[in-house]
Amino acid sequence: MGFCCDLEVDVNGEETFLLDKKILITFSSKLSRLFSGLTRKAGTLKVILPDFPGGAEGFELIARFCYNNGRAEISPVNAVLLNCAACFMEMDQVCSGTPSLLHQTEKSLEEINSWTWSQLLVALKQCQDLLPAMNSSCLLQKILDSLVGRLALPSVVSPCTPSSSSGCSSFQLSSDSRSTDSVKNSWSRTTWWFEDLVFLNADLIDKVIKMMVSQKLDHVTLSRFLFYYQKSRFLIAGPAEKSKTTEVVVTLLSSLDRSSVSCKGLYDILRMALSLKVSKCCKNILESLIGSQLDQATLDNLLVPSPHGKGCIYYVNLVLRLLKSFLGGQFSSTQLKKVAALMDLYIAEVAPDSSLKPTKFVALVAALPDSARDSYDGIYQATDIYLEVHGGLSEEEKMTVCCALNYEKLSPEALRHLARNSKLPSRAAAKAVITSQQTKLKSLLPNTHPLKDFSYSASCYTIEGSKDKKGDLDQILLHVRKIELSTENERLRAHLQGMQWRVIELEKACKGMQTRMEHMMKSRLQARSLPKLCS
Incomplete structure (x- = not known):
């Protein structure tokens, strides 16, 4: 039987098909409704389909189904594409007892749980390519349910083995992913699927990870995958996609148990995020994640270069925000002391920065409570460098x-x-002298405190009526006052000696200037009094 080519179909501007209108409208309610009001019988009609799912490839499958009297070979490789195209063309009509294409594809998809892992991945990639047309379909959810359900099984292992690597290679080509040989050869029981899902975009990864969390998958494994995914996507992504990926990954990491998230991985994301245009909300979440694990950080982690135009060498404001985030959470005294030791190293590192303002230096030192440090020697050394x-x-x-x-301290x-x-x-020097003397006094009397405590102790002894002990305390108080007076006298004497030395130096300088002035005046007078030589 011959076919009439009275219908011209332009598919997404990619390709034009010349077809028999009568054959297509037999199976497509959409086209049947479109041509139902036409009375003209002659000539070629043209239809433009600008958003056809699957493009020319998808429409060709539809045309072959129609020309084959409603029969098609439906497999996991093309089931998703055929189903989406059938929905678009409204191919829900039964013709001569033959089930509609939509019915046939839906029946095929009911067997999705028996599909292999590679077939699931092929179907998932087709769903991603067909977005946003697939958003309104429940097919995507069925595929994700099957895929995540398999990973949630306690004894799940890689569906591929070294002997069957050739069977897995077919999907590597179809998913446009990089070679997976390096991962497949390791056959890790927990990470074998990492590279298989790298091809997914950020929106689908968001759906997948949330489903995995609801299925109680191990959070350590999920966090490792997210770090792996972010690094892998950055190799091929542009700036906009990098920003999108970073925001999704950070949000997903925040939904996991904090103890399962690698501190080093967070700092790697932070350094990349600083060069991208990510949202303020994303930055806040990331800093909160890092701040909660600040006791696990190293000095290299904190030495983040300052943004361009900020003046300082290192990003001090970032560290201050991380400290605030750490202090705002729950922590033990051991964790607090670890952070204090880390901050002492950081302050010593940034102290030589000539652009670091005094207020920022003081803010770094005072950010932690006094109980965090057993000794302030490191802070003093940094202060000495800073003032120099x-x-x-x-x-x-x-x-x-x-x-x-x-x-x-x-x-x-x-x-x-x-x-x-x-x-x-x-x-500051005077305060150091007084503190030193008080420390010596404490060492002599370990059970007492400074001067006020002595007075309090003396009154207690008076109440008890012990005159001998009160006399001993009076002598101690007198000795303390003598020490303080002698210390003050020594300081004043040193100050006066310094002033006298500076006066002497000034007098010497003045005399030297007077001598040079006198020599200059004499030389000028001699030059004026010289007679003119005759020629």
């Missing part, structure tokens, strides 16, 4: 920097060095 680099600070600014120190060696340190304000 920032020699132009005023006395008040220097004193503000020094006020961040806890003198009572400085070692005797640090106190002695501080008292003689010319880079520090005199008030």
Whole structure:
């Protein structure tokens, strides 16, 4: 039987098909409804299908089905595409007792649980290629349910083996993914599926991981996959896709147990995110994740370069936000001391930065509570370096920097060095001397406290009526006052000697200037009084 070519179909501007209108409208309710009002019988009609799912390939499958009297070979390879195209063309009509294409594809998809892993992946890739047309279909959800359900099985292993790697290679080509030989050869029982799902876009990965979480899959495995997925996608993605991928991955990581998320992996994402245009919400979530594990960080993790145009070498504001996030959560004293030790290293590293403002330096030191540090020697060394680099600070600014120190937690060696340190304000040096003397006194009387405690103890002894003990305390108090007076006198004497030395130096300088001026005046007078030579 001959066929009439009275219908021209333009599919997505890719290809034009010349077909028999009568054959197509027999199976397609959409075309039948479209041509039902036409009275013209002659000539060729043209139909433009701008958003046909699957493009020319999908329409060709539809045409072959129609020309084959409603018969088609439906398999896992083409079931998704045929189903989506049949929905688009409304091919739900029964013709001469032959089931509609939509019915045939839906019946084939009922056997989805018997499909192989590779067939599921092929179908899933077709669904992704057919988006957003697949969004309104329940087929995508069926495929995802089957795929995640298999991964949720406790004894699931890779469907491929080294001997059957050739059978898996067919999907590698169809999914446009990179070679999986390096992963397949390891046959890890928990990570074998990682590279199989890398081809999925960020929206589908979001659906898949949320389903895996609901199926109680191991959070450590899921976090490892998300880090792997993000790195793999970055190899081929553009800036916009990188930003989208980062936002999805960070949001998914935040839904997992915090202890299952790698601290190093978070810092790797952070460094990449800083160069991308990701949302503020994404940055806040990422910093919260990192802050909760700050005790596991290393110095290299914190040494993040400052954004362009900020002036400082390192991103100090980021570290301050991470500290705030850490302190806002739950932590033990051991974790707090680990963070304090890390911060001492960080402060020593950023102290030589000439662009670091005093307020930022003090903020870094004061960010943690005083109980976090058993010793302030490291902070003092960093302060010494900072004041050496920032020699132009005023006395008040220097004193503000020094006020961040806890003198009572400085070692005797640090106190002695501080008292003689010319880079520090005199008030800081005096405080160091007083603290040193008080420390010596505490060592002599380990069960007592500073001067106020002595007075309190004396009153207690008076109440008890022990005159001998009160007399001993009076002598101790007198000795303390003598120590304080002698210390103050020594400081004043040193200050006066310094002033006298500076006066002497100024006098010497003035005399030298006067001598040079006199020589200059004499030389000028001699030059004017010389007679002119005759020619």
